[in-house]
Amino acid sequence: MTAIGIYGSAGRMGRAIAGAIVDQGAVLAGGCEAGGDPLALARIADVLVDFSTASALDAHLVAARTAGTPLVIGTTGLSAAQHAAIDEVARDVAILQTGNTSLGVTLLGMLVREAAAKLGADWDIEVVEMHHRHKVDAPSGTALLLGEAAAAGRGAPLSELRVDGRGGLTGARSDGTIGLASLRGGSVIGDHSVIFAGEGERIELNHRADDRSIFARGAVKAALWLADRPAGRYRMGDVLGL
Ligand SMILES: NC(=O)C1=CN([C@@H]2O[C@H](COP(=O)(O)OP(=O)(O)OC[C@H]3O[C@@H](n4cnc5c(N)ncnc54)[C@H](OP(=O)(O)O)[C@@H]3O)[C@@H](O)[C@H]2O)C=CC1
Numbered sequence: 001m002t003a004i005g006i007y008g009s010a011g012r013m014g015r016a017i018a019g020a021i022v023d024q025g026a027v028l029a030g031g032c033e034a035g036g037d038p039l040a041l042a043r044i045a046d047v048l049v050d051f052s053t054a055s056a057l058d059a060h061l062v063a064a065r066t067a068g069t070p071l072v073i074g075t076t077g078l079s080a081a082q083h084a085a086i087d088e089v090a091r092d093v094a095i096l097q098t099g100n101t102s103l104g105v106t107l108l109g110m111l112v113r114e115a116a117a118k119l120g121a122d123w124d125i126e127v128v129e130m131h132h133r134h135k136v137d138a139p140s141g142t143a144l145l146l147g148e149a150a151a152a153g154r155g156a157p158l159s160e161l162r163v164d165g166r167g168g169l170t171g172a173r174s175d176g177t178i179g180l181a182s183l184r185g186g187s188v189i190g191d192h193s194v195i196f197a198g199e200g201e202r203i204e205l206n207h208r209a210d211d212r213s214i215f216a217r218g219a220v221k222a223a224l225w226l227a228d229r230p231a232g233r234y235r236m237g238d239v240l241g242l
């Protein structure tokens with residue numbers, strides 16, 4: 001049986017993943033929190049999942065590479081430098097990084113890409129997300145994933161098109177941009193909408209998470225899939241065959 005190690009094991013997602021590991025016929029190799037030994041966990045696990053915090057990721061990448069243990073990264077709020085570090089470590093070990101491990105969001109990303117490509121640049125695109133009051137990063141990893149999908153449909157990187165959280169005298173909307181807006185409150189697990197606004201009509205593609213189990217199941221599925229893959233950087237679409 002595959003032994004899965006969890007970075008961030010005592011958190012909301014860490015606890016949900018521990019339950020999903022048992023449900024999906026794997027075993028828990030162990031967990032690691034702040035102050036723990038990431039390398040010791042990496043050495044005893046067949047595969048690792050990271051749902052901790054962005055500032056912890058660098059040490060987890062080093063541990064995964066040193067031990068040669070594949071790593072699923074679900075933690076969000078990553079910097080450009082951290083994405084570059086993931087590319088670098090993925091030369092030596094299998095890594096899957098995604099802002100959302102659910103089947104629904106993985107499929108939604110594909111639909112958004114196709115809609116953005118088909119509708120053309122005269123349709124304005126806005127991504128809106130809402131999460132619980134404890135979330136520490138914005139926009140959410142999922143909003144970025146969906147924004148990247150929309151940008152890819154338009155044949156450009158998101159970094160060239162994104163406009164974050166408008167305020168004040170913004171002037172009129174610039175053609176071809178992709179807006180990102182974040183709301184925080186209460187216990188919302190994760191709501192995402194991608195709005196395509198044209199002249200006289202509007203399309204909205206939505207995803208609502210009712211329960212963290214959708215992320216936990218996806219994370220374990222990704223871990224089991226990744227455990228014996230060769231080095232490289234993978235996506236949820238690879239796992240789900242989408
Ligand atoms: N990709 C996906 O599908 C999903 C991604 N996420 C992302 O997962 C991450 C965790 O979310 P959530 O579980 O809600 O957050 P929590 O704050 O509940 O859990 C994070 C856990 O990581 C711990 N932690 C902090 N520093 C370290 C460290 N150096 N090493 C190991 N563990 C550490 C925290 O401990 P302490 O509390 O003591 O700081 C906490 O127990 C977030 O980035 C979130 O956006 C969430 C849901 C789905």
Ligand SMILES: O=C(O)C1=N[C@H](C(=O)O)C[C@H](O)C1
Binds near residue numbers: 100189
């Ligand atoms: O922090 C969360 O809770 C979530 N984070 C992920 C994100 O940033 O998109 C995924 C999910 O929406 C829940």
